[in-house]
Amino acid sequence: MSIQETAILEPGLAWILIALFTLLYVGLGWYFGRHDKDLDQFVLAGRRVGLAVGTATAMATWVTSNTTMMAPQLAYQMGIWGMIGYSLGAVGLLLFAPLAKRIRHLMPYGYTSGDFVRLRYGKLAWRIFLAISLFYSLGWLVSLGMAGGVLTHALSGIPYWQGMTVILAACVSYTLIGGFRAVIGTDFIQSILILVGLVVLAWLTIGSIGFDEIHTSLERERPELLSLMMPAAIMFLFNNLLFGMGEIFHSNVWWTRAYSFREGVGQWAYLLAGIFWAPIPIVAGFIALASPALGTNIPAADMVGPIVASELLGLTGAVIVLIMVFAALASSLDSLLAATAMLVVRDLYYRHFKPHATGEHLRTATKVTILLLGILAWLLCLPKITTLAQLLYFTGAFVASTIWPIAAGLYWRRTNQWGASLAMVLGSATGILAYFQIGFYVGALVGAAVSMVVVLATTWARPGDFDWERLREPPPNH
Numbered sequence: 392m393s394i395q396e397t398a399i400l401e402p403g404l405a406w407i408l409i410a411l412f413t414l415l416y417v418g419l420g421w422y423f424g425r426h427d428k429d430l431d432q433f434v435l436a437g438r439r440v441g442l443a444v445g446t447a448t449a450m451a452t453w454v455t456s457n458t459t460m461m462a463p464q465l466a467y468q469m470g471i472w473g474m475i476g477y478s479l480g481a482v483g484l485l486l487f488a489p490l491a492k493r494i495r496h497l498m499p500y501g502y503t504s505g506d507f508v509r510l511r512y513g514k515l516a517w518r519i520f521l522a523i524s525l526f527y528s529l530g531w532l533v534s535l536g537m538a539g540g541v542l543t544h545a546l547s548g549i550p551y552w553q554g555m556t557v558i559l560a561a562c563v564s565y566t567l568i569g570g571f572r573a574v575i576g577t578d579f580i581q582s583i584l585i586l587v588g589l590v591v592l593a594w595l596t597i598g599s600i601g602f603d604e605i606h607t608s609l610e611r612e613r614p615e616l617l618s619l620m621m622p623a624a625i626m627f628l629f630n631n632l633l634f635g636m637g638e639i640f641h642s643n644v645w646w647t648r649a650y651s652f653r654e655g656v657g658q659w660a661y662l663l664a665g666i667f668w669a670p671i672p673i674v675a676g677f678i679a680l681a682s683p684a685l686g687t688n689i690p691a692a693d694m695v696g697p698i699v700a701s702e703l704l705g706l707t708g709a710v711i712v713l714i715m716v717f718a719a720l721a722s723s724l725d726s727l728l729a730a731t732a733m734l735v736v737r738d739l740y741y742r743h744f745k746p747h748a749t750g751e752h753l754r755t756a757t758k759v760t761i762l763l764l765g766i767l768a769w770l771l772c773l774p775k776i777t778t779l780a781q782l783l784y785f786t787g788a789f790v791a792s793t794i795w796p797i798a799a800g801l802y803w804r805r806t807n808q809w810g811a812s813l814a815m816v817l818g819s820a821t822g823i824l825a826y827f828q829i830g831f832y833v834g835a836l837v838g839a840a841v842s843m844v845v846v847l848a849t850t851w852a853r854p855g856d857f858d859w860e861r862l863r864e865p866p867p868n869h
Contacts, residue, residue, distance in 0.1 A: 400709045405547035408710065409554075412717055413561040416577055417568065423576035424569025430750035433570035434502070434733050434757060435651040440575060445652050445660035448575040450667050451582035451722035452644060453484060463696030466676030470613075474676030476628035480635035484665030487639045491649040491657030493801050497859060500866040504646035504797075505738035510862050511800045512808040519815050520796075521738055523789045524641055528731040529771070530786040532764065535724045536772035542716050545698055546709050555772050558717065562724035563765035567758055571651065574725045581718040585671075588715030592700055592708065593674045600684050608684035630787065634835035637790035640797045644730040732760035787835030788822020794839050795846040803850065804857045810849025818842030 424433070431437055440448070465473030498507060504524065509517040536559050543554025565573055639645045649657050679695045687702050700708040736756045741748055748756070796811035822838025 400547040400706070400713065402547050402549050404710075405543060405549055405713065408713055409543070409557055409561075409717065412714070412721075413557070413564075416561060416721060417565045419577050419580070420565030420567075420569030420573035422569075423573040430754045430757075432572070433754050434729070435647065436570075436572040436575060438651055439653050440648070440651045440656065441653060442656050442660055442663075444575055444579050445648065445656050446663045446667070447582040448578035448722075448726070449484065449645075449648060449660055449664035451578040451585065451719075452726040453480065453639075453664065453668050454582070454585050454671055454719050454722065462672035462676040463679035463699070467679040467682065467695045470680075472628050474673045476631045477672035477676065478669050479628065479632040480638075480672070481665040481669035482632055483635035483637075483639035484661050484668060486636060487645060488658045488661035488665070490640070490798070490801055491645075491652070491661050492655075494646065494649040495652065495654060495657050497801070497862045498650070498864070500864060501646075501650050501862075503734050503737050504641060504643045505734055506864070507646070507800070507862065508796075508811075509738070509742075510864055511857065512796070512811045516796070516808050516812040516815070517738075519812055520641070520793065521734070523793060523815060523819065524643065524734060525731070527638070527642065527786045527790050528727060528734070529767070532724070532727055532731070532768040533771045535720055535727070536768050538716070539720050540772065542713065542720070546713055552773060556769060558720060559724070559765055559769050559772070562721050563728060563761060566725045566728045567761050570757075571647070571729050574729050575651075577725065578722050581722040584718040585715055585722070586667075588711050588718075589671060589674045592678060592711055592715075595708065596678055596681055596700075600681055604684050605681050609680060612683040630784075630833055630836040633791045633794065633839040634784065634787040637787065637792070637794050637835060637839065641790050641793035642730070643734045644726050647730045647733060728761050728764055731764055732757050735760050735764075784831040784834060785826065787831075788826055788838035789819045791822060791835035791839035792816075792818025792842040795843045799846050799850065804859075805854035806846060806850045806857075807853055807855035809853070810846050813849065814842040814845040817845055 462474060462477045465477055467473075469476070494501070494507070498510075501507065505517060505521055508520040512520075536555050539558035540551035540553075540555030543549040543558070544551045565577065569576070648660075652660060675696065678699050682695060682699050685699065685702055687699055696712070700712045702708075736753055740756055740760075741753060745752070745756075792815045796806070796814050799806040800811060818838040818841045821841045822834045822836075825837035826834035
């Protein structure tokens with residue numbers, strides 16, 4: 392059965408919904424960013440973000456389209472542990488809460504995660520870190536663009552490349568217009584849409600089929616999904632925990648928020664965001680477990696969420712899924728575009744090529760970079776060569792290797808620059824080897840383990856004595 396035969400939404404209705412949300416977000420982008428004239432306002436919202444908006448933007452950014460589409464995919468492939476394992480991504484937010492407080496205290500004038508690595512460990516570790524961070528950011532961007540194309544194709548039959556193009560263009564447009572204030576303002580609205588949509592979908596699924604029928608069908612047709620002893624799923628559980636920590640600890644998306652929150656807000660914002668986020672992958676993944684009871688044809692594992700919702704709930708379900716996943720997609724894409732552009736401009740362009748650039752020049756360069764990142768992501772999304780899970784977890788080994796250099800560097804004076812550099816290189820290399828030799832579900836696990844051993848061994852063998860005051864680099868005189 393082709394996707395055109397299983398699609399519930401008429402293409403015309405899907406286009407209308409996408410157009411309405413695009414206009415809404417672009418309008419909000421203009422509204423939120425209309426008074427941002429200087430660089431700090433455009434890239435960090437003036438460093439005065441409060442608790443309510445801070446919690447919403449952290450949670451909405453972590454509820455990516457990958458969460459709402461990959462959690463069902465992993466539940467469909469790995470069962471109960473797939474859902475629970477994905478929900479452990481909340482641990483990264485919870486553990487970053489005290490780090491955010493310390494980052495804001497140690498680096499009141501910081502801009503990027505690269506600033507910390509440069510000041511703490513020197514240029515070699517900084518450049519290794521930048522390579523890892525930019526590679527991950529590009530992989531995440533591509534996975535988000537792919538998710539937009541997969542979503543619209545599964546629900547309406549709209550060609551993959553058309554849906555992907557329009558959603559990428561929408562997110563680039565309002566991020567370009569409104570800057571970081573537009574990102575966090577729209578995140579607040581998107582977090583509400585996501586939560587309401589998930590609750591409604593889960594309630595309708597249980598009401599339409601019931602727990603007993605879902606459980607009976609799984610026992611009869613896919614009993615392995617109920618097993619708590621599936622080896623690959625258990626490995627995935629720990630792998631995803633470390634992958635989520637690595638994603639958050641290193642990524643400029645989260646450091647940008649730590650810098651932008653008012654003093655004292657960051658710790659509570661990340662703590663609350665982690666608590667609110669934890670149930671979301673379980674609710675989203677549960678929908679996929681209804682597929683055996685429905686006898687639904689699933690042409691690709693990463694389409695299972697939208698297909699089951701639309702098959703089960705008809706037009707209403709398809710509309711809810713489209714709205715919910717579009718909101719999740721936008722809440723992550725805008726944050727990633729803004730944070731990655733900032734990393735490119737501050738750590739590459741400004742630090743390497745234009746050290747005397749004015750604030751206005753860097754603001755313009757940030758806008759140009761946002762546009763170029765959107766175009767690059769579009770080009771890389773055109774050939775859909777893998778699934779969302781495989782693409783994203785390929786970056787897992789790289790980001791997991793940064794967990795210990797970041798955490799140790801924030802709290803231990805003794806951790807040295809050579810240990811941090813070696814930990815990132817060896818952790819990434821061994822993690823990627825495990826990814827190809829064993830499976831996508833162990834890359835981050837191996838990368839984090841090797842990185843930990845290297846950091847601990849080098850700190851013990853050759854302790855440093857870092858002066859925390861070096862992190863209080865004064866703001867540039869633009």
